[in-house]
Amino acid sequence: MTDPIGFQCTNHNECKSTLLAEAKAHCAEQGLRMTPVRLRTLEILLAEHRALGAYDVLARLSEEGLGSQPPVAYRALDFLVKAGFAHKIEALNAYTACVHPGAAHSPAFLICRNCQTVAEAGTQIAQGRLGDAARATGFIIEHTVVEATGLCPDCIGPTA
């Protein structure tokens, strides 16, 4: 739960199918409907440990006849985010598959500015100094965004 997995995923086929199965199982448990568009959208996000914009997702969906208008992609992405199967990367206005689907967690991300690879780690930011500051002032934290941008190991040599 702590270690970021994006940069060191060596068997991505297994990774993908495991995460997909977990998402399906979670839907069955919770009575959520994993429709074709939602499933395909999740598969598209799972194809790589990268963040994709809504319009990137839409382009792929559209190639397969699954809808060509923005709301199609945004609705599917919203569903995945709400269900805990994907996260929005605020610094990029883009989306990435969650590597701990269904589990309630406050994710933190390492984002490569060169290749858009995203690694998801955990955070306890709400239990740290910011949480202390919030409690001290009476602020109620509902959601946290923790994102670090920089260069991943693969992109340090070639481009930095």
Place this chain on the structure above:
Amino acid sequence: MTDPIGFQCTNHNECKSTLLAEAKAHCAEQGLRMTPVRLRTLEILLAEHRALGAYDVLARLSEEGLGSQPPVAYRALDFLVKAGFAHKIEALNAYTACVHPGAAHSPAFLICRNCQTVAEAGTQIAQGRLGDAARATGFIIEHTVVEATGLCPDCIGPTA
């Protein structure tokens, strides 16, 4: 440097003029040019401890004949952010004045989803678990985004 000040700023006139003076002094030191548009943009952001969208800023600038097209606002905001006089709030796609102008720091924000009030605190996220994870994988952190959204003390009763 640690305590968030947004929710408990009692003398905002002093707050504003101090921050403005600090920004001007920093420009003088660094040879940066605090032009009319940049100055006015900073004043607009300093008017409250809130986050304003670029087009909110633009509307105010435009009322005063300081430019009516998007790049005017974006260029001024970019200058202020680069100079360390303002921050972008990624979760809102909006901008807020920095309360520690010129000082190199990794800010963290408490953001009220009801009134958009923003409190700036410090963070050592790069020295914590995410930093450990980054070092372990060889990721170089260049910039961090730490934002907590929720309800501020003033908005908890009325709206939650």
Place this chain on the structure above:
DNA sequence: AAAATGTATGTTATAACATATCAATCCCTA
């Protein structure tokens, strides 16, 4: 003072991201 330079601004157009609205359809269940 004139020319050269560099920074900032003005202007137009468009790219990129996101949502409102409403009608049609699906699918569960009673």
Place this chain on the structure above:
DNA sequence: TAGGGATTGATATGTTATAACATACATTTT
């Protein structure tokens, strides 16, 4: 099998951000 809620389709629009190019203006150089 009819009703009701969720989902999808389709159109239009709203919002955020930048590309590309031209001009103004201050500073330095000659």
